[in-house]
Amino acid sequence: MLFSGRRRKLAVNAQTEIYGQPLQFYGQPPLENISLSEFETFAVDRLKLLKTVETLGVSYVKASEQYSFKLMNESKSLNFPYRPEAGSMDDRKPQPGPTEYDKRRKDHISHFILRLAYCQTEDLRRWFIQQEVDLFRHRFSELHPKQKLEFLHRNNLQYDTISVEEKKALQDKLISSSAGISGITVEDQDFYKVPFQDALDVVRMRKVYLKAGYVYIPHQDIVTIVLNDFRTRLSKALALTARSLPAVHSDERLQPLLNHLSHAYVGQDYSIQKNVGKISLEQIDSLSAKSFPLCMRQLHQALRENHHLRHGGRMQYGLFLKGIGLSLEQALQFWRSEFIRGKVDADKFDKAYAYSVRHMFGKEGKRTDYTPFSCMKVILSNPPSQGDHHGCPFRHSDPELLKQKLQFYKVSPSGIHQILELVKGMHYQLACQKYFELTHNVEDATFSLNHPNQYFTESQKLLGTGRDMKRETDGAQRSQENASTKGSSTAREAAAKPPQQIAEMTEELDSFFQDA
The missing domain is CATH 1.20.930 (Transcription Elongation Factor S-II; Chain A)
Incomplete structure (x- = not known):
């Protein structure tokens, strides 16, 4: 138009x-x-x-x-x-x-x-x-x-570089107050003269020379002032947009x-069922210990201990199992055998729970073939409440409880510290990727983790037991390489x-x- x-x-x-x-x-x-x-x-x-x-x-x-x-x-x-x-x-x-x-x-x-x-x-x-x-x-x-100077002036940040004469007059002060500046490098450095109220962070840290209400900021540090301004503007804009x-x-x-x-989620679509039958029910316990991400590992453990999961846990774990190759018949057998060990008899399972399992596979209701949850969906939607076991352990667990879980799974103290630092910085997917590296003894994973099923596939590839699965999923990935740009059906x-x-x-x- x-x-x-x-x-x-x-x-x-x-x-x-x-x-x-x-x-x-x-x-x-x-x-x-x-x-x-x-x-x-x-x-x-x-x-x-x-x-x-x-x-x-x-x-x-x-x-x-x-x-x-x-x-x-x-x-x-x-x-x-x-x-x-x-x-x-x-x-x-x-x-x-x-x-x-x-x-x-x-x-x-x-x-x-x-x-x-x-x-x-x-x-x-x-x-x-x-x-x-x-x-x-x-x-x-x-x-x-x-270009930096033009950018500052264009955005009403009237910070000018000082003249050569002024720099020579203040040379000793600039050298003593600015980290990394020497008598040799000061001659080649641009210094910006900035009102002190626009540079409170660097003034507070005593990293610059202050004189008559102005601070003299080295060329490499002016970005700190600009970033503060950018952050403030963007934060205000988001609040207004909300x-x-x-x-x-x-x-x-x-x-x-x-x-x-x-x-x-911007990676492979794990709803394609090219892996059906690639795993057996007898393998799930061993796979959970070596190839499940922490979110699925804790769901599996809670299911084995309590013989029950609430709806959020059943959806998150059930779709994950579907994505790694569990067929509808296997899924029904898996959930029925576990639930009847608890307080649910076979008749009640068939009446109250079997429908939801078939629904996950697109055999009931709207016949939608549901996709396994991505990391972003697990982190941002349906947070767990008391008695729930779904969600992301790095996002939804108390740090002390998370530390205990990691200790139980034999993660080293230094590894736990690294993970908790990432969690503190709200880098939940990166914390999970670090967990992958620590539990698989690799220094640097060659992928960017975005999906629990991706975690499983990468683990199987690394352990040498997922070669057949890789050949199948490669075809699925090629057919779905543009899926992330298609968006919702609406x-x-x-x-x-x-x-x-x-x-x-x-x-x-x-x-x-x-x-x-």
Whole structure:
């Protein structure tokens, strides 16, 4: 849909100005209409990028050469801006593939889509802000000195570099107050003169020289000031955007799509039953000890001890077992044999519980072939209450109880400390990945953990017992490589609507973003 009249002209001018810059604070929302397929593709690609940012931030020192190299490669592969060039976009020779304008447009639009999806809860907002801040830090550090100064002035951060004469006059003070600055390096360093109220963090840590209400910040430390400003702006924007949620939730086309994004899983679809019959009921106990993630291991243990699981536990564990290869007949036999050892006789099981097992396999009700829960779904939906055993142990367990569980499973004290530090930083999937590494005696897992069934498959591959399963799942993965960009069934139905209805939908997003 094309813009008409004055609105179209304003939109084009605003976009030209925004996308002419290598970096932005995302202060202005996108002003164009896009298709739902592009909407969802942009959002999923950015989610992949932010998950890479999270993983690299724990695995490597931020801003290190290896960290920057891997993040740059991921940005490049997803067609996001990855290396700002000196000069304007028009000055450079055209390159094959998406142009720099296209990449900056994608970056801008995808940020606002995820802003709307991730403003819904405090946990989502916290995670989104942290990853966006880390991504911004990387991008700002890649700017040329001139581009940094232009960025500061363009965003009303009137921080100028001091003159050579002033630097010489203050040389001794700057050297003594700034870490890593010597008499040799100070000559090649730019120093920014910043009002002290804008740099309270570095003043508090006594890392800079303070004089007459101004602090003198070395070139490499100005990013701290900019990040504080970016974090503040983004936090406020998310809070304002959250006020639009009632209006968003009233639209049956938007709500499922945005909920899908906030719980999105961007890996293999484990609902494909290519593995049926690959495991036997007799194997489950041994597999649980060596190849189940902690969430499924504790569900299996609770089932064996109590001979019962509540609905949340049955769904989470039952779909996981379905994903690793348990057939419907095996599943019915497994749950019946366990429940009748407790307070449920065979007749009651058939009347009260067998239906839900068949329902998981798409044989009852709406005949939906349910997908095993991803890590994001386990972490963010249906938190366990007293008497429940489902959920993510790293997210929902008391730290002391989690420590006891890890000790019981023979995790080393240093390993427990590493896991608890990740949990403290709310990196729950990374904590599970560290648990994988410690229990499988590998220093660095070669995958990014996003799904309990992925944990099982990687474990089996590593232990050498999952070769046949790998051949089967590889075919499933190839057939599902674009599944993460398809979204919910509601979103797909909406994508088939006439262009006019799609245009109306994206115009509604305009008003939501404007409020932010």
